[in-house]
Amino acid sequence: MTIVFEKRLTRSRWAMFLVPVLSFVLALIFGAIILLTFGVNPLEAYRVMVEGSLGSGYALSETLVKAIPLMLTGLGVAIAFRMLFWNIGAEGQLAMGGIAAAYIALFWADRLPGPLVLPMMFVAGVLAGAIWGLIPAFLRAVLGVNEILTTLMMNYIAILLVEYLYLGPWRDPQGYGFPGTAQFPQVAWLPRFTGRVHLGLVFAIVAAVLMWFVLNRTRWGYEIRVIGENPRAARYSGINIGFNVLLVMLLSGGLSGLAGMAEVSGISRRLYQGLTVGYGYTAIIVAWLANLNPWGILFVAFLMGALLVGGDQLQVAMGLPAAVALVLQGAILFFVLGGSIFVNYRIRIVKGRRRPEEA
Amino acid sequence: MEDLITSILTITIRAGTSLLYATLGEIYTERSGILNLGVEGTMMVGAATAFAVAYHSGNIWLGLGAAVLVGGLMALIHAFLTVSLRADQVVSGLAVTLFGTGLASFMGQRLGPGGTTMVGLQGPSFQRIPLPVLSDLPIVGPSIFTQDVLTYFLYLLVPFLWFYLYKTRSGLHLRAVGENPQAADVMGINVAATRYAYTIFGGVLMGLAGAHLSLGYLKGWADNITGGRGWIAIALVIFAMWDPIRAVIGAVLFGGINALQFRMQAAGTTIPASFLNMTPYFFTILVLVMITWWEAVRKRVGAPAALGIPYVREEKR
Numbered sequence: 001m002t003i004v005f006e007k008r009l010t011r012s013r014w015a016m017f018l019v020p021v022l023s024f025v026l027a028l029i030f031g032a033i034i035l036l037t038f039g040v041n042p043l044e045a046y047r048v049m050v051e052g053s054l055g056s057g058y059a060l061s062e063t064l065v066k067a068i069p070l071m072l073t074g075l076g077v078a079i080a081f082r083m084l085f086w087n088i089g090a091e092g093q094l095a096m097g098g099i100a101a102a103y104i105a106l107f108w109a110d111r112l113p114g115p116l117v118l119p120m121m122f123v124a125g126v127l128a129g130a131i132w133g134l135i136p137a138f139l140r141a142v143l144g145v146n147e148i149l150t151t152l153m154m155n156y157i158a159i160l161l162v163e164y165l166y167l168g169p170w171r172d173p174q175g176y177g178f179p180g181t182a183q184f185p186q187v188a189w190l191p192r193f194t195g196r197v198h199l200g201l202v203f204a205i206v207a208a209v210l211m212w213f214v215l216n217r218t219r220w221g222y223e224i225r226v227i228g229e230n231p232r233a234a235r236y237s238g239i240n241i242g243f244n245v246l247l248v249m250l251l252s253g254g255l256s257g258l259a260g261m262a263e264v265s266g267i268s269r270r271l272y273q274g275l276t277v278g279y280g281y282t283a284i285i286v287a288w289l290a291n292l293n294p295w296g297i298l299f300v301a302f303l304m305g306a307l308l309v310g311g312d313q314l315q316v317a318m319g320l321p322a323a324v325a326l327v328l329q330g331a332i333l334f335f336v337l338g339g340s341i342f343v344n345y346r347i348r349i350v351k352g353r354r355r356p357e358e359a
Numbered sequence: 360m361e362d363l364i365t366s367i368l369t370i371t372i373r374a375g376t377s378l379l380y381a382t383l384g385e386i387y388t389e390r391s392g393i394l395n396l397g398v399e400g401t402m403m404v405g406a407a408t409a410f411a412v413a414y415h416s417g418n419i420w421l422g423l424g425a426a427v428l429v430g431g432l433m434a435l436i437h438a439f440l441t442v443s444l445r446a447d448q449v450v451s452g453l454a455v456t457l458f459g460t461g462l463a464s465f466m467g468q469r470l471g472p473g474g475t476t477m478v479g480l481q482g483p484s485f486q487r488i489p490l491p492v493l494s495d496l497p498i499v500g501p502s503i504f505t506q507d508v509l510t511y512f513l514y515l516l517v518p519f520l521w522f523y524l525y526k527t528r529s530g531l532h533l534r535a536v537g538e539n540p541q542a543a544d545v546m547g548i549n550v551a552a553t554r555y556a557y558t559i560f561g562g563v564l565m566g567l568a569g570a571h572l573s574l575g576y577l578k579g580w581a582d583n584i585t586g587g588r589g590w591i592a593i594a595l596v597i598f599a600m601w602d603p604i605r606a607v608i609g610a611v612l613f614g615g616i617n618a619l620q621f622r623m624q625a626a627g628t629t630i631p632a633s634f635l636n637m638t639p640y641f642f643t644i645l646v647l648v649m650i651t652w653w654e655a656v657r658k659r660v661g662a663p664a665a666l667g668i669p670y671v672r673e674e675k676r
Binding site: 005034038039086088139143144145146148149150152153154156157160161163164167168281282284285288319320321323324325326327328329330331333334337338340341344345 | 396436439440444445446447449450451453454455457458459460461462464465467468469474586587590593594597631633634636637640641643644647648651652655671
């Protein structure tokens, strides 16, 4: 008896829906095993996580708070992945966006007309993220330098730059040694709807709509998809891949930069260590789980936000490390990856020995 | 002056050890055609496991063995996903790193005495042992020949891995699978088994790389202990052009950057620590740019031709 994989002609719709759902369930089981080996009752842990992230209005609002940066960075990462440009640098691009927005808020807020402060922060955040994303794009397009490594290295550099600023020149002189900048003036605060849910949510939804439109309704979006699905065909049909890499990374970095701006302006209202907590890496999981689809990203970002809030609750209520959430995220991605073979292949069990021509 | 050179050389080698283990592991993995971006996560879990086991058992060798085991297991996940289930190698490797980072962080917060944190604990560690006779030499004696067991093992491992890769039949098979799996298959080499074997072997070396951090170089557990070393190792593979001997140059270079950073901080430089800490990452980008440019000029690329491409017998690529 042998197991044979047959390539499907079209991707299985059923599998495309079932694989993520089953992956989630399997990851929970896998996570339960890990929790058990560490002497924790998994059912109790999961109950705390669900209740803490979805069980009340406040819990839901906190989940949305974490979902906003995941949506923006997830969209940013996804558009680069669409053309097989592996931008692992969302974390650094987010950090740069945060720095630029903080710069405006700290040094220009009193010199600019009030209503202009937030738009300026928006522009600065987007630009800073875009430029940070453009550097690896340029190195890749012109010299062919591996973008996975450059985007990643630039994360470490950006995070250290944030650290330098809030510990050094931008440190709050009245902060009693608190490692961070002074709080931004009120004109630099992003309006909030309820709880800590801020205008960034609207940015994210608008960005998703725009991304869907660009990818599905414009010639440029078509080119991006061709490059991602068949680079050789793209080259033969005269699509300028290098130029597209630059454009896409402007957009991708800009979205992550916006996430950073929204974080400092909507949540922390200052620049401090808590800006770079790994949203840019979780974004990779969000994008992949959502199959790089903009609507899917909004939904998956919400789920991952719930997972992160749940992890925090686990720490508060049961004294367990919040890193459980990261373990679960990783596990979900494993199962989705493994399961994607069912999307592209049909599995048949053949009885008896294989005939030579099948081998 | 002699003291200064000795001290810089010593730190260079100590910092370079884990980098070299990781780089060698990735070289062997990539030689089989599998790109494993899980180095960082594998090292992290290796470091956490090694320290936890060594701390609780009091036996450093058990810690080392545990790191070998989890290193191999992490790589096995990657091999299973990419070889058997034909998953995208880039994303699978990233998944290993994300999972490993989370798991190691979880372990770090949980595996101290009575379910507390491991940060700041003092456990057993590998001591530096002067080699008889050789350690009496000036400069190289107290540096190159006064190191811990894991570093000495590298002195043997590097020439062995080079010899195995280029001068043995098995090494030829390994290279064939990475360069041209179709031809290797026709020659009767089991492509899938080869890829599994060397990916797992690579993971074992990455586990050792992590163990050297928590049991040798840094002597303890800290959050984010690897600090990007796994990624630098992947860059070093490109720098080394997939050659174990050339990997030594890369590891010494980056170990040297670490040593200089260390010396400058000790000498009380006015450069802020954040900027000093950026140097390895900045240099990684610089080295990548230079090596890519140089390869383009010389019109040669050292990467195994089938790197990153799943091999399915009945499918044309």
